[in-house]
Amino acid sequence: MSIELKQNIKNLAQRFGRQVLALCVLLLLVHDIFGTHGFLAMRHKQEEIQKVKAELDRLNKENAALDEDRQNLKSDPQTINKISHEELGLALPGEIIIKIAAPAADNTRQAKK
Numbered sequence: 001m002s003i004e005l006k007q008n009i010k011n012l013a014q015r016f017g018r019q020v021l022a023l024c025v026l027l028l029l030v031h032d033i034f035g036t037h038g039f040l041a042m043r044h045k046q047e048e049i050q051k052v053k054a055e056l057d058r059l060n061k062e063n064a065a066l067d068e069d070r071q072n073l074k075s076d077p078q079t080i081n082k083i084s085h086e087e088l089g090l091a092l093p094g095e096i097i098i099k100i101a102a103p104a105a106d107n108t109r110q111a112k113k
Contacts, residue, residue: 033039072079084090091097 031038035041069079073083081092085097089097089099
């Protein structure tokens with residue numbers, strides 16, 4: 001390299017070095033905030049993880065309740081009797097089941113609306 005070329009490079013570095021460095025730092029900062037793996041993307045992923053964890057907890061509780069219901073249906077005579085009476089309409093010997101129909105909807109009220 002000639003001395004003149006080296007001097008020109010040195011002059012450019014002294015003249016624009018700080019601006020180029022500041023621009024590079026600014027670009028890195030913007031990338032760290034808005035980039036694919038930046039702060040905002042990581043924050044969004046953490047919120048998503050929290051939602052999934054909450055849904056998993058809810059499903060685990062529901063699963064435990066269903067498992068308890070299953071166990072009761074297998075072994076608890078009171079649960080079995082309750083379901084047979086209420087849902088299936090069955091009766092034990094000597095019992096009489098009386099079903100009362102739900103009141104019919106008032107047609108005059110519906111016509112006015």
